Amino acid sequence: MNRLFCIFLVLNILILPVRAQDEDPGDRPVRAPFESGIIIDNQTTVVPMARTLEYNIQHKFSPMDNGLSDLFGIYSPGANMRMHFSYVPLKNLQVGYGLSLHKMFSDFSAKYTLLEQTRNDRIPVAVGLYGNMAIDGRHKDAFGQGYDFLNRLAYFSQVIVGRKFSDRISVQANGSFTHYNATPEGYDRDRVSVGVNGRINLTFQSSILLQYDRPLFIEGLTEYREEDRQELSRPNLGIGWEIRTSSHVFHINITSTKGMIPQENAMFNTYDFTDGELMFGFSMIRLWNF
Amino acid sequence: MKRNAFFLMIMALATMGLLAFVATPQQGQKAGEPWDIPEEYKNMDNPYADDASLDRLGRGNYARHCRSCHGRNGEGDGPMAAQLNTFPGDFTDSEWQKKYNDGEIYYMSIIGRDEMPNFESTIPDKEERWAIVNHIRSLEK
Numbered sequence: 001m002n003r004l005f006c007i008f009l010v011l012n013i014l015i016l017p018v019r020a021q022d023e024d025p026g027d028r029p030v031r032a033p034f035e036s037g038i039i040i041d042n043q044t045t046v047v048p049m050a051r052t053l054e055y056n057i058q059h060k061f062s063p064m065d066n067g068l069s070d071l072f073g074i075y076s077p078g079a080n081m082r083m084h085f086s087y088v089p090l091k092n093l094q095v096g097y098g099l100s101l102h103k104m105f106s107d108f109s110a111k112y113t114l115l116e117q118t119r120n121d122r123i124p125v126a127v128g129l130y131g132n133m134a135i136d137g138r139h140k141d142a143f144g145q146g147y148d149f150l151n152r153l154a155y156f157s158q159v160i161v162g163r164k165f166s167d168r169i170s171v172q173a174n175g176s177f178t179h180y181n182a183t184p185e186g187y188d189r190d191r192v193s194v195g196v197n198g199r200i201n202l203t204f205q206s207s208i209l210l211q212y213d214r215p216l217f218i219e220g221l222t223e224y225r226e227e228d229r230q231e232l233s234r235p236n237l238g239i240g241w242e243i244r245t246s247s248h249v250f251h252i253n254i255t256s257t258k259g260m261i262p263q264e265n266a267m268f269n270t271y272d273f274t275d276g277e278l279m280f281g282f283s284m285i286r287l288w289n290f
Numbered sequence: 291m292k293r294n295a296f297f298l299m300i301m302a303l304a305t306m307g308l309l310a311f312v313a314t315p316q317q318g319q320k321a322g323e324p325w326d327i328p329e330e331y332k333n334m335d336n337p338y339a340d341d342a343s344l345d346r347l348g349r350g351n352y353a354r355h356c357r358s359c360h361g362r363n364g365e366g367d368g369p370m371a372a373q374l375n376t377f378p379g380d381f382t383d384s385e386w387q388k389k390y391n392d393g394e395i396y397y398m399s400i401i402g403r404d405e406m407p408n409f410e411s412t413i414p415d416k417e418e419r420w421a422i423v424n425h426i427r428s429l430e431k
Contacts, residue, residue: 031347031418049414167346204353246355246412289411 029116033126033164034199036249036285037086037094037111040211040238041257041265042197044172045128045162047094047113053288054094056084060258060281063271073279082260092116100260104137107261117163128160134261143182151182156263171198174213178263186230190221193266199242209240209251215266236265237273251283319377327397334393338420348425351418355409356399356426364429374405381429395423 034044038056048054062076070076079101086096092113099106109132117126136142136152143151155178162172178191195213202208213236222229240253256273259265271277338344352360359374361367364381371378380386390398400419402408413419 031415049411051411204350244354245358246409 027118027120027122029126030119030164033117033162033170035207035242035244036287038249038251038283038285039172039197039199039209040240040251040253040283041236041255041259041262042172042174042195042211042213043111043128043130043158043160043262045113045116045126045160047092047111047128048088048287049289050088050091051290052088053290054084054086054088054096055286055288056082056086056098056283058082058084058260058281058283060255060260061279062258063277063279064254065276065278078258080258080260098261102258102260102264105134105261105264106137107132107134109133124163126160126162126164128162129158130160131155131157132261132263134263148182154178154180154261154263154267156261156266158262168201169198172196176213176262176266178266180263180267183267184230186224186228187267188222188224188229191233191266192216192218192221195236197238205244207242207244209238209242209253211236211238211240211255213262213265215269231270233265233267233269234272236269237278247287249283249285249287251281251285253281253283254278255281319375322376322379325394325398325403327394331393331397331401332391334396336392336396336420336423338417338424339392341424344417344421344424345428347418348421348423348428351413351422352425355413356422364426376405378406381426382431384430387427387430392420392423392427395426396420399423399426 032046034046037044037046037048037054058081060080062070062073062078064072066073066076082098082100084096084098084107086094086109088094094111096109096111097107098109109130111128111130113126113128115123115125115127117123132155134154134156136154140147156176158174158176160172160174162170164170174195174197176193176195178193180187180189183189193213193215195211197209197211197213200208200210215233215235217232234256236255236257238253238255238257240251243250243252256271256278257265257269258271258279259269271279357368358370359366359368359378360381361371366378366380368378396419398406399422400409400413409419413422
């Protein structure tokens with residue numbers, strides 16, 4: 001785990017001096033590689049302009065494999081919801097706080113856009129860093145014997161590299177590290193994941209969104225023998241439709257995870273999209289500029 | 291009898307549909323009061339006038355920020371227009387286009403007043419603002 005933290009730290013130190021270079025006034029950042037800071041379940045490299053308040057309501061229904069009997073999961077109990085506020089106090093820095101229904105998570109997050117892709121390709125990609133700390137808010141009985149408040153904490157950190165290829169297509173790749181202070185028996189506490197996601201603009205106001213996140217098994221990170229270990233968290237496949245107005249962004253999506261915070265999806269996703277375990281969801285994002 | 295009732299219903303629906311397209315300004319809407327535009331804007335030059343490279347940007351921003359009230363073609367017939375007390379104007383009207391210069395359109399579009407929102411913080415980039423002005427200019431019929 002320490003080694004991975006070191007890798008993230010070194011990456012930051014290597015990238016920061018590039019950020020500090022004087023900006024060429026003739027080579028400005030590309031316009032809107034993404035319309036908001038969120039692409040289905042993932043973060044984008046985009047941080048809205050300074051002094052923007054973003055309010056996001058996310059909802060995921062149950063899996064749709066019961067078909068019409070529960071209207072593809074919409075009438076089924078067990079939906080998950082999240083409300084999230086974030087604010088941009090400084091250019092390229094966003095801080096946020098969210099509340100999720102599942103496990104009664106409270107999450108504190110920060111995102112910083114280290115590099116912005118420029119129009120003349122002097123900087124060919126955008127690079128963003130995202131991290132959060134989530135607190136499992138359930139009753140302490142849920143944590144078993146030897147309860148300690150620290151057992152509630154889970155962390156997630158991510159490096160995102162993105163490029164807007166044209167007015168129609170933007171693509172991102174990410175690498176993530178998840179750490180839970182405590183997990184149920186058989187589950188590792190550390191997980192590395194990779195992902196790719198992107199946007200295809202259909203019109204000026206709507207786009208198709210795609211995402212695929214894959215948790216990786218790394219021998220050095222596991223704490224269990226194979227026979228004692230729970231199955232690796234399943235990949236998260238998602239497709240969505242984005243609609244944007246002057247101050248709103250709406251997503252209607254189908255994903256193969258029910259988690260609202262990324263560490264839950266990286267560590268505990270049991271839904272397998274190859275078995276048709278997909279679920280409807282939506283996000284409503286409201287932006288205010290002050 | 292039943293056939294007549296059905297025919298009448300179709301005619302009523304068709305009439306309502308036609309009225310929805312024809313009646314502008316909406317019933318109960320007043321025409322906008324004259325704008326009080328500062329000299330600074332009246333004398334402002336458009337640095338991007340005739341810049342065709344901004345056409346797409348202008349169309350996109352107009353679609354996102356303006357179309358819901360001003361309508362796809364700028365006739366003041368967007369889906370939100372009916373909720374306004376003031377008719378949002380007809381950009382296709384050549385009289386309207388002659389009446390204002392680019393700086394004045396910039397002021398009305400970005401600074402706004404009353405029901406016309408201020409877009410200074412929503413559209414911070416000057417280039418994007420002027421792209422909208424250029425697009426409004428292109429709507430003249």
